[in-house]
Amino acid sequence: MNLAAILVFAAAACLYGALLPARFRGWALFAGSVIAVYVLQPALPIRYSAYALPTAMLLLIVASWWLTRDSNAHAGATTSQPLNDDVVGAQHAAPLQSPNDERYSPSPRLREGSGVRGIPRDDLVTLMALVALMVGVSFLRFIDVDFRLVASTPPEPLAVVLALLVIGAAGVGLRLALRRVSQRRALTGMILLIAAAFVVFKAEPLATALSRALRFQTGQDTTLASIADLGWVGFSYVAFRLIHTLRDRQTGILPALSLREYVTYVIFFPSFTAGPIDRAERFVEDYRALPGLRGLDAERFAGGAARILIGLFKKFVIADTLALGLALNVINAGQVESPLGMWLLLYGYALRLYFDFGGYTDIAIGIGILYGVTLPENFSRPYLRTTITSFWQSWHITLSSWARFYVFSPLSRALLTRKPKPSALVIVLLAQVTTMVVIGLWHGVALNFLLWGLWHGVGLFVHKQWSDRTRKWYRGLNDQPARKRLWVGFSWFVTFHYVVLGWVWFALPDVSQSLRVFGVLFGGG
Amino acid sequence: MTGRAIFRIVVKAAALFAALNLLFVLLNPLEALGRLSLYNAVLPGRWRLPYGENSAESYNLSLHNIPAMFASHVVAQPKPDDEYRLLLIGDSGTWGWLMENDQTLAAQINAAGDTVDGRRLVAYNLAYPIMALSKDLLLLDEAMSYQPDLILWLVTLESFPRQQQVFPPLVQNNAERMRRLAERYDLNLDPNDPRFVTPSLLERTIVGQRRALADWLRLQVYGFSWAFTGIDQAIPDDYTLRASDFEEDLSWDSFDEPAPFTADDLAFDVLAAGMARAGGVPVIVVNEPIFISRGRNSDLRYNAFYPRWAYDAYRELLDAQARANGWHYLDLWDAIPPDEFTDTPVHLTPEGVLMLSEHLVSAIEQN
Amino acid sequence: MDEKEVREKLRSYITRELIRDESYRLTDDEGIVTGGLMDSFSLAEFAVYVESEFGVYIPDSDLTVARMNTLDQMVARVMQDMK
Numbered sequence: 001m002n003l004a005a006i007l008v009f010a011a012a013a014c015l016y017g018a019l020l021p022a023r024f025r026g027w028a029l030f031a032g033s034v035i036a037v038y039v040l041q042p043a044l045p046i047r048y049s050a051y052a053l054p055t056a057m058l059l060l061i062v063a064s065w066w067l068t069r070d071s072n073a074h075a076g077a078t079t080s081q082p083l084n085d086d087v088v089g090a091q092h093a094a095p096l097q098s099p100n101d102e103r104y105s106p107s108p109r110l111r112e113g114s115g116v117r118g119i120p121r122d123d124l125v126t127l128m129a130l131v132a133l134m135v136g137v138s139f140l141r142f143i144d145v146d147f148r149l150v151a152s153t154p155p156e157p158l159a160v161v162l163a164l165l166v167i168g169a170a171g172v173g174l175r176l177a178l179r180r181v182s183q184r185r186a187l188t189g190m191i192l193l194i195a196a197a198f199v200v201f202k203a204e205p206l207a208t209a210l211s212r213a214l215r216f217q218t219g220q221d222t223t224l225a226s227i228a229d230l231g232w233v234g235f236s237y238v239a240f241r242l243i244h245t246l247r248d249r250q251t252g253i254l255p256a257l258s259l260r261e262y263v264t265y266v267i268f269f270p271s272f273t274a275g276p277i278d279r280a281e282r283f284v285e286d287y288r289a290l291p292g293l294r295g296l297d298a299e300r301f302a303g304g305a306a307r308i309l310i311g312l313f314k315k316f317v318i319a320d321t322l323a324l325g326l327a328l329n330v331i332n333a334g335q336v337e338s339p340l341g342m343w344l345l346l347y348g349y350a351l352r353l354y355f356d357f358g359g360y361t362d363i364a365i366g367i368g369i370l371y372g373v374t375l376p377e378n379f380s381r382p383y384l385r386t387t388i389t390s391f392w393q394s395w396h397i398t399l400s401s402w403a404r405f406y407v408f409s410p411l412s413r414a415l416l417t418r419k420p421k422p423s424a425l426v427i428v429l430l431a432q433v434t435t436m437v438v439i440g441l442w443h444g445v446a447l448n449f450l451l452w453g454l455w456h457g458v459g460l461f462v463h464k465q466w467s468d469r470t471r472k473w474y475r476g477l478n479d480q481p482a483r484k485r486l487w488v489g490f491s492w493f494v495t496f497h498y499v500v501l502g503w504v505w506f507a508l509p510d511v512s513q514s515l516r517v518f519g520v521l522f523g524g525g
Numbered sequence: 526m527t528g529r530a531i532f533r534i535v536v537k538a539a540a541l542f543a544a545l546n547l548l549f550v551l552l553n554p555l556e557a558l559g560r561l562s563l564y565n566a567v568l569p570g571r572w573r574l575p576y577g578e579n580s581a582e583s584y585n586l587s588l589h590n591i592p593a594m595f596a597s598h599v600v601a602q603p604k605p606d607d608e609y610r611l612l613l614i615g616d617s618g619t620w621g622w623l624m625e626n627d628q629t630l631a632a633q634i635n636a637a638g639d640t641v642d643g644r645r646l647v648a649y650n651l652a653y654p655i656m657a658l659s660k661d662l663l664l665l666d667e668a669m670s671y672q673p674d675l676i677l678w679l680v681t682l683e684s685f686p687r688q689q690q691v692f693p694p695l696v697q698n699n700a701e702r703m704r705r706l707a708e709r710y711d712l713n714l715d716p717n718d719p720r721f722v723t724p725s726l727l728e729r730t731i732v733g734q735r736r737a738l739a740d741w742l743r744l745q746v747y748g749f750s751w752a753f754t755g756i757d758q759a760i761p762d763d764y765t766l767r768a769s770d771f772e773e774d775l776s777w778d779s780f781d782e783p784a785p786f787t788a789d790d791l792a793f794d795v796l797a798a799g800m801a802r803a804g805g806v807p808v809i810v811v812n813e814p815i816f817i818s819r820g821r822n823s824d825l826r827y828n829a830f831y832p833r834w835a836y837d838a839y840r841e842l843l844d845a846q847a848r849a850n851g852w853h854y855l856d857l858w859d860a861i862p863p864d865e866f867t868d869t870p871v872h873l874t875p876e877g878v879l880m881l882s883e884h885l886v887s888a889i890e891q892n
Numbered sequence: 893m894d895e896k897e898v899r900e901k902l903r904s905y906i907t908r909e910l911i912r913d914e915s916y917r918l919t920d921d922e923g924i925v926t927g928g929l930m931d932s933f934s935l936a937e938f939a940v941y942v943e944s945e946f947g948v949y950i951p952d953s954d955l956t957v958a959r960m961n962t963l964d965q966m967v968a969r970v971m972q973d974m975k
Contacts, residue, residue: 325751412936416936
């Protein structure tokens with residue numbers, strides 16, 4: 001989101017609050033978010049890819065929604081069922097599932113009248129609206145480039161319609177071909193497909209190969225192929241939100257969602273490009289309450305505006321100033337020779353990263369508030385934390401929670417119930433390192449992010465071993481305030497520097513350059 | 526909070542904002558702000574005036590706030606008693622285009638370690654990469670408050686055309702300073718030249734001057750990278766060598782062909798104004814070395830800048846002006862061999878600069 | 893199994909296995925994680941124990957400090973799904 005987009009979103013919020021009939025608010029957020037997926041996508045060199053990627057994303061979301069639908073819902077049930085008694089997928093049922101799951105009841109959903117073949121009419125209308133928007137965006141090709149809204153020329157509308165027809169037919173065909181596959185397996189398949197797409201788009205060699213293939217198709221220069229050709233804006237966040245819904249459907253805790261709710265949740269425009277990663281059940285609570293929202297609620301607008309202003313200041317004043325030359329980057333990492341200078345650049349980088357990302361989050365949350373959706377917090381004074389564990393409960397909270405829910409907890413549980421049970425040390429090490437590596441690779445499938453993930457996984461592991469052994473002693477410090485303060489100060493110092501040194505891996509793609517930076521930091525040259 | 530309370534807050538905030546902007550218009554504090562600098566305090570001063578386009582790589586930028594530019598320069602440090610302060614005024618060649626700071630003319634003069642009257646000769650690089658005497662005068666005017674003992678003013682014909690005098694953005698954006706100088710020294714310079722930037726009332730507010738404010742801030746911030754790396758210019762690995770072969774072309778500036786050329790065609794008044802502005806401080810005017818080609822059509826042209834006829838006429842005129850006005854004048858136009866020129870007819874290699882510095886140091890000793 | 897029994901089973905499990913200090917007198921409403929008695933990672937172990945002991949599956953998304961910080965919260969969560 002640039003300044004112009006933020007201004008447009010904020011201005012539109014006033015119209016939304018003042019003029020729009022309350023019952024259309026959900027529709028407005030849906031349509032606005034779909035359009036934003038196209039508008040926020042920057043220009044890409046491969047012809048039509050800046051149109052094709054957002055479209056593919058929307059189709060992927062529709063497919064995921066289809067898979068997470070509760071096929072029993074139209075028969076009258078209002079809660080989703082856990083998927084452990086499927087005919088074909090029985091052996092894949094979660095070993096930890098108990099039949100009591102269904103009592104973990106998601107919010108019930110009213111289904112007003114069935115449409116075609118069990119698809120509620122409301123969802124069909126949404127689907128048609130979505131297709132109309134996709135085709136509608138392609139008409140922007142006839143608009144002068146200055147007013148086009150999207151960065152690259154979209155393809156011919158006729159071609160879009162044909163392509164959508166073919167894809168739709170293929171979808172139906174696939175559905176028929178796979179009708180004997182259990183929903184549970186289909187969900188797993190979808191999760192794997194999204195994970196695979198993630199790896200292809202985020203791993204340099206694979207992305208370059210794909211770009212080369214696409215360039216060959218479009219007759220463009222294949223020697224220029226690079227990962228930059230596939231800058232699929234928002235995909236990292238969308239992928240993780242989709243996996244959350246698919247996995248939660250498998251464990252039976254996903255509430256029943258209409259297509260409109262589902263799509264809007266996944267691509268809600270304030271959090272589309274840079275998070276936070278909301279949870280579907282939390283989002284729909286707000287979404288369903290939209291018609292009851294006071295249109296021009298001064299408090300809501302003041303709260304949202306204040307949050308946006310704070311975010312703008314963090315991002316465009318503090319972070320962008322630091323980025324001018326006070327923060328470590330690929331260029332100055334190779335130029336600075338003095339340890340003092342390198343330390344300053346590294347501290348600067350740590351602050352820049354926090355204010356940049358934190359500022360964006362404030363803006364996203366502020367815009368969300370204007371529209372009546374309270375997105376979850378993503379940061380909670382991370383650099384003031386005194387343990388690496390609490391750092392990870394306060395830095396990019398929604399990502400680390402996601403990783404805890406979908407990597408750490410399932411993996412720990414699986415290891416804890418394994419026979420024979422591995423040693424506690426092995427379980428904790430494996431679970432923590434895997435979790436942090438996933439968080440690392442989410443930023444990009446590359447060696448430096450892998451090392452950054454390992455750095456934090458090992459840090460968390462060591463901290464757990466330490467705190468397990470010192471917990472009693474540490475509680476004893478409560479009676480000695482002076483010593484406790486000293487100890488807390490020391491813990492903060494160690495934690496902060498562990499995090500800051502970890503940023504060296506994060507900031508520099510080239511590992512040998514990171515090693516050079518460590519050398520300079522510690523005086524080795 | 527009620528809507529009324531919020532309305533009051535918005536009105537108050539708007540009023541405060543308007544008042545601050547008005548105050549800013551009235552006080553016009555940009556130049557005063559410019560004198561505030563992290564340089565020479567927490568950061569080392571720069572060795573040449575800030576100039577640069579690719580800030581992310583050069584840790585440098587071009588701005589129009591002359592006090593801020595000087596405040597970021599080592600020349601702003603207090604002058605020790607044992608220092609003989611030499612200021613260099615000139616164009617990109619003297620500023621050190623394609624050159625590290627320790628290779629520039631100022632650095633090589635300092636490396637000679639000379640003394641004058643028992644004081645250490647210390648040269649300061651106050652050149653600025655654009656060719657116009659007006660720009661030189663503007664900087665010389667400011668430089669006079671930094672206690673010079675001697676000024677070397679390196680000039681070349683490209684700095685002289687009348688039209689060129691309001692061309693540099695630094696001049697256009699310092700219209701008031703330039704107009705004051707034009708009036709004081711009766712320069713042949715139209716104070717209403719449309720190229721001068723005259724901000725409207727709105728453009729003089731905080732909002733209107735946000736770019737200038739941001740530039741000041743960026744100058745301070747880039748200082749950290751400059752301090753850590755010593756880099757203030759993104760020097761490319763490769764450059765295109767100055768041309769040695771030319772078309773059969775005799776044009777120069779507004780002259781399509783050789784024509785009688787008088788002192789009125791060139792901005793000698795601006796040069797004279799600089800000499801007057803220096804007052805009691807001695808100035809040596811140096812006609813800087815140019816590349817003299819021996820390629821195709823080099824009987825017509827010395828180089829890509831100058832046809833022989835125009836440059837020869839300029840040298841005669843400058844020589845005559847210097848004699849008539851009693852200026853110290855040093856003509857070094859052919860002092861450097863052609864191999865020591867880099868991308869333009871006036872940019873020297875470090876070896877070329879060393880030769881030039883030797884000429885200049887001996888001239889200073891004789892002065 | 894009534895609530896009282898669940899509460900005492902959990903209390904003894906937590907002090908024995910997670911706090912690892914059986915002499916510790918854990919009260920019903922003190923913050924176990926926020927008070928530094930155990931870390932949030934122990935919540936996975938807790939969930940496995942609850943499942944094997946009471947047959948109650950606590951979804952991963954409920955294993956957060958906010959939802960499982962006190963004995964009261966844990967008991968309530970287990971009782972919610974006890975048949």
